[in-house]
Structure formats: structure tokens, C-alpha cells
Amino acid sequence: MDWNWQVIFDSLPELLNGAVLTVQLVVVSGIIGLFFGLILAQLRLSKNWLVQVLPFSYIFFFRGTPLLVQIFLIYYGLGQFEAIRNSFLWEPVLSQAYWCAIIAFTMNTSAYLAEIIRGAIQTIPVGELEAADAIGMSKWQKLTRVTLPRAFGIVIPAYSNEVIFMLKGSALASTIALMDITGVARTISARTYTLMELFFAAGIIYLLLSWVILFSFRLFEKRMNRHASYVPPDVMTNTVP
Amino acid sequence: MFDLQGFGALLLSGATVTIKLALTSLVIGMALGLLGATAKLSNIWLLRKIATVYTATMRGIPELLLVLFIYYGGSILLMTILKKFGYNEYVEISAFWGGVMALSIAFGAYATEIFRMSIQEIPIGQHEAAQAIGMRPLQTFYRITLPQVWQIALPGLGNLFLVLLKDTALVSVVGLKDIMYQSSRAAQSTQQPFTFYMAAAIIYLGLTMLITGFMMWLEWRANPAARYAKKLSRQSTHRQSTIG
Numbered sequence: 001m002d003w004n005w006q007v008i009f010d011s012l013p014e015l016l017n018g019a020v021l022t023v024q025l026v027v028v029s030g031i032i033g034l035f036f037g038l039i040l041a042q043l044r045l046s047k048n049w050l051v052q053v054l055p056f057s058y059i060f061f062f063r064g065t066p067l068l069v070q071i072f073l074i075y076y077g078l079g080q081f082e083a084i085r086n087s088f089l090w091e092p093v094l095s096q097a098y099w100c101a102i103i104a105f106t107m108n109t110s111a112y113l114a115e116i117i118r119g120a121i122q123t124i125p126v127g128e129l130e131a132a133d134a135i136g137m138s139k140w141q142k143l144t145r146v147t148l149p150r151a152f153g154i155v156i157p158a159y160s161n162e163v164i165f166m167l168k169g170s171a172l173a174s175t176i177a178l179m180d181i182t183g184v185a186r187t188i189s190a191r192t193y194t195l196m197e198l199f200f201a202a203g204i205i206y207l208l209l210s211w212v213i214l215f216s217f218r219l220f221e222k223r224m225n226r227h228a229s230y231v232p233p234d235v236m237t238n239t240v241p
Numbered sequence: 242m243f244d245l246q247g248f249g250a251l252l253l254s255g256a257t258v259t260i261k262l263a264l265t266s267l268v269i270g271m272a273l274g275l276l277g278a279t280a281k282l283s284n285i286w287l288l289r290k291i292a293t294v295y296t297a298t299m300r301g302i303p304e305l306l307l308v309l310f311i312y313y314g315g316s317i318l319l320m321t322i323l324k325k326f327g328y329n330e331y332v333e334i335s336a337f338w339g340g341v342m343a344l345s346i347a348f349g350a351y352a353t354e355i356f357r358m359s360i361q362e363i364p365i366g367q368h369e370a371a372q373a374i375g376m377r378p379l380q381t382f383y384r385i386t387l388p389q390v391w392q393i394a395l396p397g398l399g400n401l402f403l404v405l406l407k408d409t410a411l412v413s414v415v416g417l418k419d420i421m422y423q424s425s426r427a428a429q430s431t432q433q434p435f436t437f438y439m440a441a442a443i444i445y446l447g448l449t450m451l452i453t454g455f456m457m458w459l460e461w462r463a464n465p466a467a468r469y470a471k472k473l474s475r476q477s478t479h480r481q482s483t484i485g
Contacts, residue, residue: 080434
């Protein structure tokens, strides 16, 4: 086996194109998933068990089955139903691999995020929520000013983990013929028989991406939790440390 | 909707392959995790560095890429080595063992971190006490560290095993005849993909529930102190009720 560096350099532009698609998949489904995750977590925390059942079974299903099954269910499975094939969504969305991947990733990640957010909300000290009630905040005010900002501060480390998992999961997009990093590596390697080199290069790109994600989340976490490292200004010398 | 058209047995045979794959990878992955944690906590610089590189890279690379890399790359590597010994036939590592290698390497990277954290959670005084009464390092490990590590690490390992179970589906991409592979085949020949992928999903859900239940039982078993406390409290309430 001879290691062929040249093929890595030659296919770098294509791999980077794949990286753009990977980042797109992760960012789009990450943002929409966060939104749905928030709603699901709120429903899951409801005291009415009838309201709880639906988010519970949703979360149970999407956390208990492999992402690959979910992708196949949406991309291949939905076509089984005449009604869906005739609907207006079929042509522009549900028959497109790209949108099916986005839908699958979003649904998957929102289930995981819902559990993470629920956990975070439950660890907020009760006193803070009571304080919000005591000064007369409305339910919405309490949610947007106390619960969510506090939950976000707690949730960020777990959220960054989830984003990394999603980055790794996005490789599954290549199974429905999307040209993400893995898809590009598989296609080129089938053409040039330089499998080890291309998978190696793809692995390096994934590693770089995950380090970028971890690093930026660490910065973001510092910013969100800046109250924890607050030092009051020194009154004697009137300086801000 | 749920007419499996005689493919049920095929799906179940896939399920046994999935279970075999998951359990084999679990055993090897646990061993890798313990080795990794020992390396991370060792005094030798090189071992620590190797373990750090291992966990840092393997947790950032998609499992699918790992499966593909090991399955195809492993065959190429094996053929190159065999060629050196003058064996020029085409060889291929089986999808099963390629999958086991990939999944246990990924599992081991996460397990390393869990074991490391659990070992660090045990107070250093216990280790010193064991030394003071003359236990050898291996004895200390087996009698003091491991039983406690087991108890602390169990919930984390349980979650990892669930992740592992779901990752086994990836090995179907390289042709292992697991649940996913068989349901794809059934979906193609019946033209009813939704039915069969849903059936696969339900089998995975069942396995997930089974493992969750088993983990709860293991956690209960691993914590004799909590069990004893519960027994005591039950006895005391019983006594109170008889006195009252």
C-alpha cells in the first residue's frame, strides 16, 4: 500500500464543498431543533399528564431508535403513502434527500435537546423562580427573563456535546446520497481506489470542525455564565478588576 | 398496516446479529475503556499522551466514517501485510469483526472518560489506607477501586451502551445482515419501506427498553448500601406499625 498525498490535495476542494453541506445540515437542524426542543421541554414539564404523553412518546421514539432508521423512515418510508406522494409537499420537500436529512436531524436532535433542557430547567434553584413570582413577573416574563436564561447557562456544556453528536450523525446523510464530507470521500475513493487517504482526510476535517464547535461553545459559555465570575469593583481605589 | 408478509423471521434473525454485535463490542469496548483510563491516570507521560490522543480523536470522528475506514481500510492493510509474506489472494475482514472493531474503539473512547472520572471520584485516602495495610497495587485495584468504580460508572456506561446499540445500525452500511439490513431487503422486495423501517424501529425500541430495565436492575445490585438502607427503613416502618 502506498500512501498517496497527492490525491488528498487534489480532492481538497471537493471535500471542503462537502464540509459546507455538513455545516449547513448541522447549523440548520441545530437551530430549528433547539426551537422545537424548547417547546417539547415546556410541554414535557406540564403538570397535565395528557399534555405530557405526546412529547414523552416523541422523545422516547427518537432517542430509542437509531438515526439511520429515522432517516430511512422519512426519506424512503414516506413515499409508501399515496396521500403524501400526492401532497403539495412531496415535490419540493419530501422527495428531496436534502430536506429529508434536515427533517430527520431536526426531529432527532430536538428530542435529545428537550431532555437536556428539561434537566436544566429542573436544576434551577426553586428560590429564583419564587423570587420572580414574588416581584410579580407574569408567566411569560418569568420564562424569558429567569427560566430560559438560567437554563441556557446550565445547558451549554450538554448542548455543545449534542452539537458534536449531530456533527457525527450528519455523516449519515451520505447514506441517502447526499454529498457531505463522508459522501464526497466515499464517491472519490470509489473512483480513485484511494480509500484510506480520503477517509483520513475526511476524519481530519471532522476533527477540525468539532474543535471549532467546542472552542466557540466554551467562549459562549463564559459569556452566558459571566455572573459566576463577576468581581465587584473596588470601592477604595475605584477600579474595575 | 403491520402485515410483515412473512419477513418477521428475517427481522428477528437480524435482531440476533445486532445483539451479538452490540454485546461483543461492549465487552471489548469496556476493556479498551479500562485500559484507556489506566493510561490516562498513569505516571508515564507517553501513555497519558496516547490515551489523550485516542479519546480526543475518536470522539470527534463520525462512527460511520470509522466503520467504513476500518472495514475497507482494514482489508487493504491486511492484504498489504499478507503480500509481504507472499500471499497474494484477495482477503477481506468480515463485516461483523470490522463493525466490532469500529464500535468498540468508539465505545472505548467514551468509556475511558467515564472510568477516569469515576476513579478520580474515589477519595485518595482509601488508596492510601489500602497501601497502609499492605495491599499490592493489583489487590487495591480489584478490592477497593473496581467495586466502587463500577457503582459510580454504571449510569454513564448504561447510556453509552444504548448509544452503542443504536450505532450497530451503521454496520449494515458495509453489509452486515443486522436488523437494518434485513428490513431494507424486506422493504425493497415488498415496496413497503415505511412498514419495515417502522418494524425495525420498534425492535430497536424494544431492545432499548430491555437494556434500560437491565441497567436499573444492575444499578440496584451495585449499590448494597442503598438497598440495605431501604430494607432498614421498611423494617422500621413495619415495627412502628406493629407498636402503634
